[in-house]
Amino acid sequence: MLTLNYFLALGAVLFCIGLYGALAKRNAVAVLMGIEIMLNAVNITLVAFSYFNQTAQFKTLLTGQIFAIFIITVAAAEAAVALAMIIAIYRKRSTVDVGEIDLMKW
Amino acid sequence: MALYDFSWFVLFSPLFSFVVIIFGTRMWDLFSRPRAVPASVSGAHGEHEAEAHGDTHDDEHGESESMQEYDDDPQLPSLTPGAKWSGYIGVFIMALACIYSWLLLLNTTGVIDIAQALPAKGVLVFSYTWLNQGATASYLVAFRVDNLAIVMMVVVTTVSLLVQFYSQGYMDNSAGYARFFSYLSLFTFSMLVITFAQNFLVMFIGWELVGLSSYLLIGFWINKRAKPEEDRLSPATAAIEAFITTRIGDVGFIIGIMILFANTGTFDFATLTSSVTHMNQGLLTLAMIFVFCGAIGKSAQVPLHVWLPPAMEGPTPVSALIHAATMVAAGVYMVARTFPLFAAAGPAAFLVVAWVGGITAIFAALIALAQYDFKRVLAFSTISQLGYMFVGLGVAGTTYGPGPGMFHLFTHAFFKALLFLGAGSVLHALHHATHREVQDMRQMGGLGSRMPITAITWLVATLAISGFPFFSGFYSKDSIIGLAFDHGDYALWAITLFTAGLTAFYMLRAFILAFGGKGGSFGGLWGGPYRGAGDPHESPITITIPLILLAIASIVAGYWFGFYAYLTPGAPTLSLGVILSDWKTWVGVAVAFIGLGWAYALYGSVEFAKIHEFVENRPVLRVSHQILLRKFYVDDLYSALIKYVVLGLCHIAAAFDTYIVDGIVNGAAGLVRTSGRDLSHVETGRVQTYMAGFFGGVAVLAIAVIVLVTFVK
Amino acid sequence: MNLATLLFWIVAIILVGAALTVVTMRNIVHSALALVVVFGMASGIYLLLNAEFIAIVQILIYAGAVTILVLFALMLTRTNNLRTDSNPTNKQWWLAVIISALVGAGIIYATANSPHAIANSGNSAGQLPVGISNVVRIGQLLYSPTTYSYVLPFEIASVVLLVAIVGAIVIGRED
Numbered sequence: 001m002l003t004l005n006y007f008l009a010l011g012a013v014l015f016c017i018g019l020y021g022a023l024a025k026r027n028a029v030a031v032l033m034g035i036e037i038m039l040n041a042v043n044i045t046l047v048a049f050s051y052f053n054q055t056a057q058f059k060t061l062l063t064g065q066i067f068a069i070f071i072i073t074v075a076a077a078e079a080a081v082a083l084a085m086i087i088a089i090y091r092k093r094s095t096v097d098v099g100e101i102d103l104m105k106w
Numbered sequence: 107m108a109l110y111d112f113s114w115f116v117l118f119s120p121l122f123s124f125v126v127i128i129f130g131t132r133m134w135d136l137f138s139r140p141r142a143v144p145a146s147v148s149g150a151h152g153e154h155e156a157e158a159h160g161d162t163h164d165d166e167h168g169e170s171e172s173m174q175e176y177d178d179d180p181q182l183p184s185l186t187p188g189a190k191w192s193g194y195i196g197v198f199i200m201a202l203a204c205i206y207s208w209l210l211l212l213n214t215t216g217v218i219d220i221a222q223a224l225p226a227k228g229v230l231v232f233s234y235t236w237l238n239q240g241a242t243a244s245y246l247v248a249f250r251v252d253n254l255a256i257v258m259m260v261v262v263t264t265v266s267l268l269v270q271f272y273s274q275g276y277m278d279n280s281a282g283y284a285r286f287f288s289y290l291s292l293f294t295f296s297m298l299v300i301t302f303a304q305n306f307l308v309m310f311i312g313w314e315l316v317g318l319s320s321y322l323l324i325g326f327w328i329n330k331r332a333k334p335e336e337d338r339l340s341p342a343t344a345a346i347e348a349f350i351t352t353r354i355g356d357v358g359f360i361i362g363i364m365i366l367f368a369n370t371g372t373f374d375f376a377t378l379t380s381s382v383t384h385m386n387q388g389l390l391t392l393a394m395i396f397v398f399c400g401a402i403g404k405s406a407q408v409p410l411h412v413w414l415p416p417a418m419e420g421p422t423p424v425s426a427l428i429h430a431a432t433m434v435a436a437g438v439y440m441v442a443r444t445f446p447l448f449a450a451a452g453p454a455a456f457l458v459v460a461w462v463g464g465i466t467a468i469f470a471a472l473i474a475l476a477q478y479d480f481k482r483v484l485a486f487s488t489i490s491q492l493g494y495m496f497v498g499l500g501v502a503g504t505t506y507g508p509g510p511g512m513f514h515l516f517t518h519a520f521f522k523a524l525l526f527l528g529a530g531s532v533l534h535a536l537h538h539a540t541h542r543e544v545q546d547m548r549q550m551g552g553l554g555s556r557m558p559i560t561a562i563t564w565l566v567a568t569l570a571i572s573g574f575p576f577f578s579g580f581y582s583k584d585s586i587i588g589l590a591f592d593h594g595d596y597a598l599w600a601i602t603l604f605t606a607g608l609t610a611f612y613m614l615r616a617f618i619l620a621f622g623g624k625g626g627s628f629g630g631l632w633g634g635p636y637r638g639a640g641d642p643h644e645s646p647i648t649i650t651i652p653l654i655l656l657a658i659a660s661i662v663a664g665y666w667f668g669f670y671a672y673l674t675p676g677a678p679t680l681s682l683g684v685i686l687s688d689w690k691t692w693v694g695v696a697v698a699f700i701g702l703g704w705a706y707a708l709y710g711s712v713e714f715a716k717i718h719e720f721v722e723n724r725p726v727l728r729v730s731h732q733i734l735l736r737k738f739y740v741d742d743l744y745s746a747l748i749k750y751v752v753l754g755l756c757h758i759a760a761a762f763d764t765y766i767v768d769g770i771v772n773g774a775a776g777l778v779r780t781s782g783r784d785l786s787h788v789e790t791g792r793v794q795t796y797m798a799g800f801f802g803g804v805a806v807l808a809i810a811v812i813v814l815v816t817f818v819k
Numbered sequence: 820m821n822l823a824t825l826l827f828w829i830v831a832i833i834l835v836g837a838a839l840t841v842v843t844m845r846n847i848v849h850s851a852l853a854l855v856v857v858f859g860m861a862s863g864i865y866l867l868l869n870a871e872f873i874a875i876v877q878i879l880i881y882a883g884a885v886t887i888l889v890l891f892a893l894m895l896t897r898t899n900n901l902r903t904d905s906n907p908t909n910k911q912w913w914l915a916v917i918i919s920a921l922v923g924a925g926i927i928y929a930t931a932n933s934p935h936a937i938a939n940s941g942n943s944a945g946q947l948p949v950g951i952s953n954v955v956r957i958g959q960l961l962y963s964p965t966t967y968s969y970v971l972p973f974e975i976a977s978v979v980l981l982v983a984i985v986g987a988i989v990i991g992r993e994d
Contacts, residue, residue, distance in 0.1 A: 002824055002867075008930045010831050010864070014838055016923035021842035023798050023915035026907045029892055030847060031794070033854050036885065037838050040861045043873070051868040051946075059946050065870050065953075066960055066969050072873075072880050073976045077983030079885050083892040084991035090896040091993065099909055102791030798911065801918050808925030816932075 007048035014041035028086045028096040032079065039075045043068045109221035110229040113210060113251045116203045116259055117231070117302050120266075120295035123199040124288050127192045132284035135188030178330040178543075180281035192284035196291050197270045203294075204263040211260045214253060215672060226675065227376065228252025231302060245373070247311075249302035253672050257512060258301040258439050261519045262432050264659075266294045268652040269427040272527055275648030276423055276534055286326060290427065293319035297432050300439065305373035306363045309440065313356065313404065316436060320428050321349045324420035336479070336546070344416035351413040355403015362396030365389065366447075379446040391452040397444065398459055401437030405492045407466040412741055414489055418481040422530030425481060429488055430522035435515050438495045442508035442673075449504050460500025460590075464601045467493030469738070471608035475615075476734035479545050480529050483616045484522070487571065490605060491518050497602055498586040501593040507674025510586050517578040517663045521570040524656035528564040531645040531653065532557065532620060539640030547619040548637065548714060554621035555633030556642050559650045561621045563657040568617050570660040572610035573698045578664030581680060584694040591690055603697055610701030618709040630710025637714075827867055834860035847906040851889050858882040869946075872957045 021034025050064025299312030325345030474486035498511035626634030
């Protein structure tokens with residue numbers, strides 16, 4: 001039987017994999033991909049909560065799904081802007097290695 | 107009663123004289139001097155410059171060998187009127203005070219009768235409320251005159267008058283003439299503050315003022331240098347040594363005063379006398395021993411005697427005033443003043459007083475045997491006689507009161523002042539004859555025929571101090587020795603008796619070395635070959651008149667037989683019959699004669715060089731001579747103590763300050779700087795580092811929450 | 820093991836596998852392609868959760884637009900060693916492993932032992948009004964002017980998208 005815990009565990013695992021990708025990769029686009037995975041994990045969690053909601057007052061409101069829609073929207077916008085930034089940096093520095101973008105160093 | 111009520115005049119007249127001289131006649135003196143150098147600095151510096159360079163346009167000595175003395179004792183060709191008037195004012199006011207105090211003395215002893223008798227408690231002369239906090243603390247500056255104060259007053263003013271008169275001749279043409287008289291007046295005032303004091307507070311103020319004045323007077327020749335080859339310090343160093351050594355005694359003094367105040371709530375002597383009976387006697391004994399420490403310092407007893415010999419670097423009138431008659435007697439006076447307190451304390455207090463005095467007496471007498479310096483023999487003689495005074499105070503008991511000790515102080519003031527002033531006369535004459543400062547007895551000899559008045563008076567004083575029958579010392583010293591025996595202190599009796607013999611020996615030795623020698627008349631006592639250079643002659647009349655007056659006093663002062671009863675009503679009076687019939691007197695006389703006779707036989711018949719050779723050839727004598735000459739190495743011990751212990755502690759403290767305190771301060775700053783530099787590396791500028799930190803924190807918090815929730819339920 | 824559970828496990832395993840592929844591949848284009856699989860499988864999960872609209876939007880937006888964006892970015896920021904090492908890991912990868920593991924373990928443990936268990940075995944019965952499909956319901960919730968709705972966030976989201984477009988153009992243009 002599918003219970004909420006399965007979906008939450010799935011969301012947690014995906015979140016951690018995305019976190020690893022965001023922290024351990026040198027290519028800026030790879031970091032962005034890690035972030036996208038994290039966002040997807042969150043979406044899964046939210047929709048799972050919406051599905052398993054039994055509270056009479058709220059279960060018709062589908063809050064989780066609405067939230068997920070907005071996350072998708074904003075994630076798309078953010079991906080666009082982030083990729084534009086990466087391209088601008090590449091033009092200036094000829095590199096997309098995040099380890100080399102450290103002008104705010106001490 | 108008016109005679110007593112106005113006796114504040116005696117106290118304040120020297121202060122008045124000091125103020126007038128410093129602000130009046132000395133200013134007149136300084137401004138009237140010819141300007142030798144252009145005054146590039148104004149005000150006080152200009153005056154000091156004029157005083158210090160006052161001799162650049164004058165060379166009294168005119169010999170190149172005396173180059174070293176140019177800044178030792180600056181001289182002027184002649185004294186300005188301002189300086190002369192400083193002398194006149196000092197002498198005149200002191201004469202008035204002296205006459206007044208003699209009037210008081212004569213009136214209270216009954217010789218004359220111009221006022222009624224003094225009540226035993228004395229009369230309050232002047233009182234000023236310094237601070238009044240009601241019952242807890244009431245500090246009065248109060249002065250009182252009673253019999254003891256009158257005795258001391260007479261001694262102080264008389265000796266001070268004679269010294270000031272003498273200084274007119276001795277300090278003639280000196281550039282600091284006016285300053286000298288002002289300091290003498292200040293010193294006399296300080297001494298009188300101690301004399302008139304009614305409570306410990308005022309006495310301590312006077313104590314410190316005396317210390318200040320003696321510092322100024324000992325270090326009078328500001329620029330004089332040290333003479334290490336003669337084992338002599340510079341006067342400035344000697345002044346500091348005097349001040350600091352007496353200060354060390356003052357620590358004990360203050361502790362004693364504080365213990366008394368804490369337990370009785372008062373400083374006043376009269377009130378203390380009645381309140382200390384309620385105190386714990388052991389604590390009182392301890393307090394009085396501490397108070398005695400002040401006397402140990404001020405009166406140069408062992409172990410704080412080390413300042414007195416170097417203090418001879420001051421001018422000889424200063425030595426006469428301070429170190430013969432007055433300042434060193436302040437300790438004796440203080441013990442006499444607080445005699446009821448000592449009596450109320452346990453027997454240990456008097457025992458300490460007597461034994462410190464006894465040990466000092468023999469210690470100093472032994473050292474004086476081997477000294478070559480004329481004034482140094484007298485310095486150690488002073489220390490030894492002060493020891494006698496304390497023995498006298500210690501063994502008297504309440505029947506005799508402070509009588510014996512004070513009687514010896516009274517007679518000692520006169521003959522010791524005479525000894526010092528006579529020595530000053532000799533040094534003055536030798537200075538004029540050789541144009542150098544000669545103080546070594548090995549370069550004197552045979553001065554008796556060349557300076558007869560000085561020699562005769564010195565002989566009188568020598569006999570007085572030796573206890574020759576019918577001179578003043580015979581009465582005062584032998585009564586102390588006899589009292590020691592009567593009191594049961596046979597050891598003290600033996601010590602004081604032996605010291606009397608030693609005293610006679612070294613004093614006559616000094617006399618013969620200076621004024622006599624083999625080949626003189628009376629078997630080497632008078633005249634003979636002169637071992638020095640130049641041609642010394644008798645000193646002027648301003649110097650010899652005080653000598654004659656003091657010689658008379660040295661003989662006559664011993665005949666005041668009612669002295670003990672004057673101070674302590676009910677004490678036995680001396681009488682010649684009793685004295686002559688007591689066997690102890692004859693033992694004392696015999697010992698004195700042995701000492702005198704041996705010195706006469708030895709130094710009158712044998713040349714000094716031969717004696718020296720005799721001593722050098724025998725190892726035992728040579729070693730003991732060396733020990734005595736180096737003053738039992740006490741000075742060296744103290745020097746080593748200060749150099750290694752005191753300065754060692756200072757170095758430790760300095761190291762503590764440099765490394766630990768500064769280390770902490772600098773270390774704190776260094777810590778901040780280093781940690782800042784290292785922590786700045788956290789800011790890598792890379793976003794991934796920051797994210798790692800962020801999520802790392804999340805992980806830590808998550809685990810923390812889980813742990814807390816599971817286990818702290 | 821009914822059909823739903825079986826489907827769930829298949830989709831979940833492929834999803835996780837694809838996610839691991841995204842973060843471990845050396846060649847970044849391989850990562851990008853694995854990302855597409857991730858998006859697709861996520862959509863499958865949504866379908867299992869009766870969220871059809873979300874599933875379709877996921878395919879449209881993520882697997883469609885976002886993937887194209889990523890691939891264009893990869894093309895425009897190409898480095899020379901595309902095949903060998905265009906997607907390296909940095910030196911603190913071990914720290915990332917630890918952190919991720921801890922966070923994941925924390926979340927899973929917390930959710931598994933949480934006392935606030937929402938009806939773990941439930942379904943979406945009664946979530947939709949009769950005769951209305953998921954899409955219609957979402958539409959009602961997003962646009963309805965009279966009943967409870969999320970109109971305002973919707974309008975704001977459109978402004979966000981506008982700003983993002985303008986921003987992307989401004990940042991990315993050559994000057």
